Amino acid sequence: MAEAALPTKTTCKISQELIECPICLNRFINPKILNCHHSFCQKCLQELVFIQNPKTGFIICPECREKTKIPVKGVSALLNSFFLSSLIDDVINLEDPNQRPKTESSKCQKHADQELWAHCDTCDLLVCVKCALLDHQAHTLIVITDCVKLFRQEVEAELMKFDECLKHFQRVDNSINKSEKRLQLMVDRTLADILAKEEEKVAKLRNESRLLRERVTEIGQERIKEFKSIRSSNQDKMSVGMEIVASVNHLMLHANDVELLDLKLKVMHNLTFHKELQFQTVQRSKSFIGFKGHDVVTDADIGEILEEEKWEVKTEFGKEGEGEGEFKRAVNVACFSDGDIVVCDYERLLLSTFTSKGSYKSTGVQNGTEDGKLKCPFDVAVTSNDLLLVIDGPDVKVYDRELRYIRQFRPSQNQVMGQSVLGGIAVDKKDRIAVSDCTRKVISLHNMDGSIISTIIHHAEIGNPCRLSVSSNERLIFTNYKTIKLVCLDFMGNEVAHFTGGKPVTLIGVCCDDAGDIYVSLHFGTVGTGEIHHCDASGEHFGCVARGLYSPLGMKFTPTGDLIVAERYSVKILHRV
Incomplete structure (x- = not known):
């Protein structure tokens, strides 16, 4: 059997000159190559980076001072020196104690x-x-000198191949470098093109927006000018009338009997002026102007101005049933500041939440305690900071945005359980809570903690149920199911206005918009005959908003001005078009 080769003088010389790290002066451990082709231990380079300041992102070669960029993954990602690692392995093999020579010899x-x-x-x-x-x-035997000669030739041939490889690498690297620079130029140019197009589009949209805003302002100014002209004409007529009245009053005070009788015919003739006073009115429709944005926006068309108030169904969701997003008797709705909708189901004794577009989110409340459970939910309202108020039997329960129970209060503190029936709840802009008590025939105003502000007694018109709303001008509006009347009170309990529907119509739900106008739902005895009507704070009727509704009950406005209507088995969202 052939014997293993023993270390020669050349091998020992190589082991000393080539396999030691210039930094630690020990044999390489995991040698890494820098861009300058000098090699060092990985650990030594890591320590060097720490000394030289790692924030620079470069390694400065201690041999030639050339910089090498540190890879993203650190020093360990530098190129390995496989040649040195292999050479060290060979030397270690040759240094086996059993074969290590004591002296160098040929x-x-x-x-x-x-x-x-x-x-x-x-x-x-x-x-x-x-x-x-x-x-x-x-x-096969080759003389040592010839073998070394052949070895040198082989090494030279391989090194020449490496030179070709290096040249090829440089060509490829130059090509990549050029491609990288070209790509960066193209990226910058493309970004500039996109930005230029964006600015062009934005300029067109802004111009269209400006034209629309100018047109809205122009329409508003024209109508206000018309309103002022009519008001001025009416005031002039009234001024003439006031002058006549003042003259007659002066005459009646200062003339003697003979003079009065002498002027009787003339005075009485002048007093007929009021028959000729015809005051002009303005069309209520001219107090409305709106905007409908288009879903698909073109270069110069972002939407249209609405000069007449018309309503249509925007979305409908829910159906009869007891599954997710289904209802047995949806009696009222409320809306959070982000547009999410809460629906109160009286028969299923639960609340359901939906997105502003009607997509189902969740059902039920997170009660935490026995008090937090819903036993008889009938009406809901939302405060300015998104607290949900729920009428539950004789109590008002408070939940947070996620329907987690917080607290509750009882408007009729002195009433025995079961004697008080709450019919409606509403919140004004100052977060004052109004609650109608159908048994005691009162409407109570409360602070957010439930403490009482005032109590308004109205035995004649508070019935059961008694839907309730609060307008922006501090008016309490409620419907009387039996007397078919809508009543408007101020916060002192004085009746400001009322509106009678007339039999066989039934007034059910009521709500107010930001301008203080009133919207009331009417039912004519059979399903599919429901309507929603619009009137001002004084009770003047403006018109019908929607017809042919299944069974309209409670209503609320969204922050964007849409009208949400609970229709027993579904919920409709109406919007202006």
């Missing part, structure tokens, strides 16, 4: 008196003449 280890003469390619060993004659007769 003598044959088997025949001490013989010089090493040739290299046996078959066994990959250096042999002397005797070894060649005795053990390697049929092997």
Whole structure:
């Protein structure tokens, strides 16, 4: 069997000059190559980076001072020196204690008196003449000088191949560098093109917006001018009338009996002026103007101005049932500041939440305690900071935005359980809570903590149920189911106005918009005949908002001005078009 090659003088020399790290002066451990082709231990480079300041992002070679960029993943991501690692492995193998020579020698280890003469390619060993004659007769033997010559030629050939590889690498790297620079130029140019197009589009949209705003302002100014002209004409007529009245009053005070009787016919004729006073009115429709944005916006068309108030169904959701997003008797609705909708189902004794577009979100409340459970929910309202108020039997329960129970209060503190029936709840802009008590025939005003502000007694008109709303001008509006009347009170309990529907109509739900106008739902006895009507704070009727509704009950406005209507088995969202 052929013997393993032993370390030679050359191998030992290589081990000292090539396999030691210039920093730690020990054999390389996980050697890494820098851009300048100098190699160092990975650990040494990591320590060097820490000393040189890692924030710079570069390693400065301690040999030549050339900079090498630190990879994103750190020093460990630098190129490995596989050649050095392989050479170190060979040296370690040669340093086996059992084969390590005590002195350097070119003598044959088997025949001490013989010089090493040739290299046996078959066994990959250096042999002397005797070894060649005795053990390697049929092997391929090459004289050492010729073998070294061939080895040098092979090394030179491989190095030339590497030179070609290096040239190819440089060509590829230059190509990548050029592509990178070109790409960056194209990215910058494309970004500039997009920004220019954006600015062009924005300029067109802004111009269209400006034209629309100018037109809205123009329409508003024209109508206000018309309103002022009519008001001025009416005031002039009234001024003439006031002058006549003043003159007659003066005459009646200062003239004697004879003079009065002498002027009787003239005075009485002048007093008929009021028959000729015809005051002009303005069309209520001219107090409305709106905007409808288009879903698809073109270069110069973002929407249209609405000069007449018309309503249509925007969305409808829900159906009869007891599943998610279904209702048995949806009696009222409320709306959070982000547009999310809460629906109160009286028969299922629960609340359901939906998005502003009618997509189902959740059902039920997170009660935490027995008090938080709903036993008989009938009406809901939302405060300015998105607290949900729920009428539940004789109590008002408060929940947060996620329908987690917070607290409750009882408007009729002195009433025995079961004797008080709450019919409606509403909140004004100052977060004052109004609650109608159908049994006691009162409307009570409360602070947010439930403490009482005032109590308004109105035995004649508070019935059961008693839907309730609060307008922006501090008016309490409620409907009487039995007397078919809508009543408007101020906060002192004085009746400001009322509106009678007339039999066989039934007034049910009521709500107010930001301008203080009143919207009331009417039912004519059979399903599919429901309507919603619009009137001002004084009770003047303006018109019908919607017809043919299944069974309109409670109503609320959204922050964007849409009207949400609970219709027993579904909920409709109406909007102006």
